Amino acid sequence: MTERGWKTVWITGASSGIGQELAKLMDGAADHVVISARSVNKLEALSERSRAIASFPLDVTDTEAVSDCVKTIEVTAGPIDLAVLNAGAWALMDAQHLELEAVRTGIEVNYMGVMNAIDALIPPMIERRRGHIAIVASVAGYRGLPRSIAYGPTKAALNNLAEILRLELEPHGITISVINPGFVDTPMTQNNPFPMPSIVSAEEAAKQILEGLKRRRFEIAFPRGFIMVMKLMQLMPLGLYFWLVRKIVMRGKT
Template identity: 40%
Template sequence: MNLPFLPPLNRPIRDWQGKTIWIIGASSGIGAALAQALLRQGAHVILSARRLEQLQLVAANHEQADVLPFDVTDQAAWQGASQQLQARHPSIDLVIFCAAKYQPERSWDVDANDAAATLKINLESVYHGLQTVLPHMLKRGSGGLAILASVAGYVGLPNASVYGPSKAALINLSELLYSDLHQKNINVYLVNPGFVRTELTDKNNFDMPALQTPEQAADAILQGIARGDFEIHFPKRFTLGLKLLQMLPYRCRFALIRRFVVA
């Protein structure tokens, strides 16, 4: 949240006309909704994920959309995709990391192989992306990175035994990226959504307070970027409560989690 008497933490982007945006994880959910919203506003959008048919559906009827499918957990695939992009779009204005894997599970249900797969997509793939795109941005002296973490990374909550820690790591990573890159003219956005109706949250069998649509999430993200926010979290009626929980002493925090969250 930006205070009115302080400058924004990032350089605001309010006009997307002619901007080139690369969305990682654009085949569904928030990534797909962001792609549609940015295309409507005149951006040139590169859509990446593993599912080619889903990407083609998102890109349908949009001349400004390019489909570039690849496996985000494969470093060699990142390099190949980057080489293709550099030939067509040497200047990427913003890379948005949306790819994610989620399985609701308590700690005693965690499978080590499934946990490794989740961490490869949620966390390791972001490092592959940074290694790929940052050198070009640093050489150019401009660009931006948006990382979709989650309010699940604020505090340790049941049912997010692997997903939550992976998102907590992304929060930490985004903070240090901002410290490293802001003076180098590269924007860094940390996006912490609450519950959003997607293929991932459809797995949940519990009540999801303040549930939003992917389109609402996309609007909130673009509004945050337009304000120059560093952290973009939404909906506030839900996320502010979790921020308060995060600040409480552990004795109070755990008591509230036991009372209102643990089943």
């Protein structure tokens, strides 16, 4: 990190929502902010705001493209100090109406997209004995929630992955963070047909994330009150948890 903050930051999924707002905030906190996603026009519109922001269009499911992206950033903008692996896909789905293609997309984008990035990031970071990798998961990964079959399991996997990475990579000087937002008002949640308690704006989410990253926290989770409830549910015995979710979230549906 420099006096201004980080030297080079890479954010995936920066064409909208949380990633886009975080890129705007990072503009004041890093010398170089490289933004990736598939929507070239949206990335370019964002990069036109500031000379510090550079766009690198990318599909995170393409292993080779991710590897090339990391190598190119390191050559053009300098060693990546912080990578925020934020690209994600959500699909609402009932177990009775499985859509395997959407399940596969969830795994490919949310989990393999992160794996592709860390595969490319770990060797140079180990060599430098420094670097910070932040993985955007979700509170939906804390426990099984109805209708999140194509999403929740991938976010649970990311929480598990972050713990493994922290244990194995911290001795090599690499910082690991896992970001678990509650509901955030972004294109991802815009069509959700259910109530979203304690929803926060993407700007607020980005502020909380930036603050947590500056403090190098392992888990960055928000908003606080909602997280406390979700953490309590995580600790509940199975029987009580199933009863409560059926009663409150599913309202008696079986």
